[in-house]
Structures are given as C-alpha cells and as structure tokens.
Amino acid sequence: MIRVVIAEDDFRVGQLHEKFLENVSDVTVVGKALNGGETLELVEAHQPELLLLDVYMPDRLGTDLLHEIRERAPLVDIIMITAADDKQMVEKALKYGVVDYMIKPITMERFYETLNQYKKTKRLFNHHETFSQSMVDELMGHKAERMNQDANLPKGIDSITLEKVREILNESPQGLTADQAGESIGVSKTTARRYLEYLISIEEGQAEMRYGKVGRPERKYFLTVNQP
Numbered sequence: 001m002i003r004v005v006i007a008e009d010d011f012r013v014g015q016l017h018e019k020f021l022e023n024v025s026d027v028t029v030v031g032k033a034l035n036g037g038e039t040l041e042l043v044e045a046h047q048p049e050l051l052l053l054d055v056y057m058p059d060r061l062g063t064d065l066l067h068e069i070r071e072r073a074p075l076v077d078i079i080m081i082t083a084a085d086d087k088q089m090v091e092k093a094l095k096y097g098v099v100d101y102m103i104k105p106i107t108m109e110r111f112y113e114t115l116n117q118y119k120k121t122k123r124l125f126n127h128h129e130t131f132s133q134s135m136v137d138e139l140m141g142h143k144a145e146r147m148n149q150d151a152n153l154p155k156g157i158d159s160i161t162l163e164k165v166r167e168i169l170n171e172s173p174q175g176l177t178a179d180q181a182g183e184s185i186g187v188s189k190t191t192a193r194r195y196l197e198y199l200i201s202i203e204e205g206q207a208e209m210r211y212g213k214v215g216r217p218e219r220k221y222f223l224t225v226n227q228p
Contacts (some may be wrong), residue, residue: 002122003030003048007039008081009057017052017081020108023186024115036060044072050099050118055082055089063089066096079114081106112186113160120163157198161185165195166223169205175220196221 004027008014014032021027027050031042036059043051051069055062062082069076080093083104093101099121100114124135153159168184169176176184182192199205199221206224209217 002027002050002119003046004028004050004052005031005033005039005042005046005048006052007033007036007042007057007062008052008054009034017111020111020186021115023183024112024119025184026119027115034058036062036065039065040068040072043069043076047073048076049122051076051078052081053078053098055080055084063092063096066093066098070096077118079118109158109161109187113158116160116164116185154198156194161187161191162195162198165192165199166204169196169199169221169223173222175208175210175222177218177220181221199223 004021006014006017006029008017011032011034014034018029018032021029030046030048033039033042035057039051039053039057039062042048051073053062053065053069062080063084066078069078078093078096078098080098080101081104082089082102084090085103090101099118102110102114128135153162164185165181168181172180178189178193178196181196182189185192196205196207200207204224205221207219207221210220211217
C-alpha cells in the first residue's frame with residue numbers, strides 16, 4: 001500500500017486530490033496539510049511513500065521545504081502539483097529529484113497518468129534487487145519513451161492508460177464491461193470503451209456478449225491471450 005500525504009493550502013483542492021486518489025488502487029491518504037509546518041510534521045510522523053506538494057502555501061513555499069523534507073523523510077517521493085510555472089520553481093524542484101511536476105489546473109487524466117506511472121516505477125523497484133541497463137533506461141527515460149509511444153498511437157489513445165487497461169484485463173480473466181474497466185482506472189465508460197475497442201482492433205483483445213443477472217446482455221472484454 002502506497003501511503004500519501006497531500007500538502008495543499010486550499011482545502012477544497014486537497015479534498016479533490018483525495019477523491020481522485022480513492023480511484024487509484026493500492027493507495028491510501030494518511031494525512032492532509034494546509035501549510036508548510038503541517039507538511040513537515042506529517043511527513044516526519046508518517047514517513048509516507050509519496051507526498052503531493054503545492055508551492056504556494058501561507059507560511060512557506062513548497063520548494064523551500066524540499067531540503068527539510070529530504071532530511072525528515074529521506075525516502076519519500078514528491079510530486080509537485082502547483083500553479084507555479086516560472087523557471088526558478090521548476091528548476092529547483094527538478095534538482096531535488098521530484099517524481100513529476102504538474103501545473104494547475106490539472107486534468108483528471110493527467111493526474112491518473114502520473115500516479116499510474118509512479119506505481120509502475122515502484123513495482124519495478126519492489127520486485128528487483130539488481131537492475132539491467134535496459135531497466136535503468138526505462139526508469140530514467142520513461143517520459144521520452146512514452147512520448148515516442150504516444151506518437152505512434154491513434155488520437156485519443158495514450159500509452160499509460162492503454163497499459164493500465166491491459167493490466168486490469170490481465171487481472172480479470174472473467175472479463176470486464178466498459179463500466180467496470182472505467183471504474184477500475186478512474187475514467188469514464190466512454191473512454192474505457194475506446195481503449196477496449198482499440199485492443200480489439202490490434203488483435204490484443206476480444207469481446208463477447210454475456211447475460212447479466214437482470215437478463216440484459218453485457219459486452220465483456222478479454223485479452224486475447226492472458227498475460228503472465
């Protein structure tokens with residue numbers, strides 16, 4: 001389970017981020033901070049795996065906290081979610097090794113893309129004690145790789161969401177409806193169906209009509225070959 005602290009001075013935005021996270025599996029929010037002081041206290045007390053950090057807070061800038069955060073919770077990963085778009089802020093955040101930097105207003109799709117990529121990276125670390133060069137290349141250059149992958153995909157299909165759809169189908173040998181798939185990855189039924197139909201078009205997926213409990217036929221999607 002990935003434990004997350006949210007540092008956001010606008011409590012409504014913090015609640016929105018928490019609601020987004022409710023749709024991400026294996027993630028739980030352990031605390032929410034409204035200012036820099038609370039942020040430092042929470043990360044030290046909980047030692048979370050992930051911190052969602054705003055820049056503009058009432059007492060201190062989030063970027064000015066980065067050094068202290070690293071001292072109090074050296075293993076925490078940080079994703080900046082902020083309206084700060086100037087060079088100095090972005091450069092400082094990157095030098096402190098933030099996982100990602102999202103500029104407000106962010107879309108739900110961008111939020112889930114970032115979290116799913118983060119989870120993928122965590123899984124890679126958790127399942128290997130040694131790393132090949134290709135694995136390190138994947139960790140260090142995943143953004144450029146993702147851009148190249150996306151360039152080869154049709155409009156409306158991105159590689160991160162597509163991989164997530166593959167994963168949930170692989171974990172559901174009984175098949176999933178577009179509704180179920182959308183709920184699992186936090187997108188609309190229409191968006192989920194677009195990805196599911198795309199998998200069929202490239203012969204990685206298939207669909208069958210099956211009758212549900214109320215007698216209505218449901219279109220269920222499966223991977224053509226269940227992945228290991």
